Amino acid sequence: MIVHCCMDVRGALKMTQRQLGAMFRHSDGRRLSADRARDVLLDHVAAGHEVIPLGPVCQGFDYKTGCPGHETEPQA
Numbered sequence: 126m127i128v129h130c131c132m133d134v135r136g137a138l139k140m141t142q143r144q145l146g147a148m149f150r151h152s153d154g155r156r157l158s159a160d161r162a163r164d165v166l167l168d169h170v171a172a173g174h175e176v177i178p179l180g181p182v183c184q185g186f187d188y189k190t191g192c193p194g195h196e197t198e199p200q201a
């Protein structure tokens with residue numbers, strides 16, 4: 126069973142500018158500025174999202190409860 130990490134959107138909004146600036150990256154590895162990161166988080170709040178995935182959205186991800194967990198194939 127795999128459960129992916131997710132982050133509480135409101136909790137993230139309480140972080141300092143310095144923490145926010147270190148938290149998010151574009152897919153190409155560039156850092157998001159703290160102001161831009163805050164904008165992204167506010168967009169999630171506006172959309173009713175309570176948690177966001179750390180990394181790509183996985184199958185069945187729920188923006189209120191997070192990753193549902195994934196069964197893993199038993200090793201043959």
Ligand SMILES: [Zn+2]
Pocket residue numbers: 127128129183184192193194195
């Ligand atoms: Zn997952």
